[in-house]
Amino acid sequence: MGNRVQPSSPPAIRLVDIRLSLGGRPILEDFNLEVPAGRVTAVMGPSGAGKTTVMRLITGQLKPEAGEVWIDDTRIDQLKPRALNRARRHIGVLLQNGALFTDLTCFDNVALPLREHTRLPESLIRRIVLLKLQTVGLRGAADLYPRELSGGMNRRVAMARAMAMDPDLMLYDEPFAGLDPISLGVSLRLIREVNQALGTTSVVITHDVGEVAKLADHCCIIADRKTIAAGSPAELADSQHPLVRQFLDGQPDGPVPFHHPAPPLAEQLLDPHGSQQ
């Protein structure tokens, strides 16, 4: 994978001094993140650390209370709805549960964004869709419905759909969750191939520490409302930061508590009038 980040790689995405609360709780504070252009960046961190929240800031679905969100030269958090919609056309998003439309064939699922956002003639759309399905190895499944394909294949069709508009930026939220080892290997390879073939900037949220070294040029770990570490997979593996070690070594106990904050268990169990919580 000799495609390591060069210090000169300009950032494609910059989140600067972000503050954001959700449901009255601070999620990100003094949060900074840089994603180098044209590379695969893995965003990791404990459950609930705010990884998906960061993704939603990048797509402009969430606006920070303070700070700036930049994609190239565009300040995303200040765009008006129409301009934001235009900007989003250059972003392909693949959610973990990014379900396909079950009443549409694979072909029509991939064609959907092209039909919605462009005025391309059907003959051209057909060629684009077949090429995208070819990229994910499922051109032969164009006329099948999602229910006729495995979960891993559905994920690949969703990837073809996310790539339909030739995005400059691909965001993947936990693309490996629930995949068998073969589908996982295929997905990893696809993400890299798409990145290299199209020069796309890719951001992959993952819990799968083991796979990151095979996938990513650059990694960030989010914990404690901040980016606590960033660098190549090898640099992170050498880190002595306790949170980084806890996360990379998969230790349940450490600076990040396993338990969500709660009153003492005994107190709660013995209280006959206590609430369910």
Ligand SMILES: Nc1ncnc2c1ncn2[C@@H]1O[C@H](COP(=O)(O)OP(=O)(O)OP(=O)(O)O)[C@@H](O)[C@H]1O
């Ligand atoms: N709409 C919301 N209202 C209130 N709290 C929210 C909302 N969305 C997310 N949160 C909280 O924000 C925190 C960060 O959530 P987020 O989904 O970004 O975490 P994550 O790192 O992606 O977690 P996981 O790895 O488990 O998917 C969590 O504590 C979550 O409960």
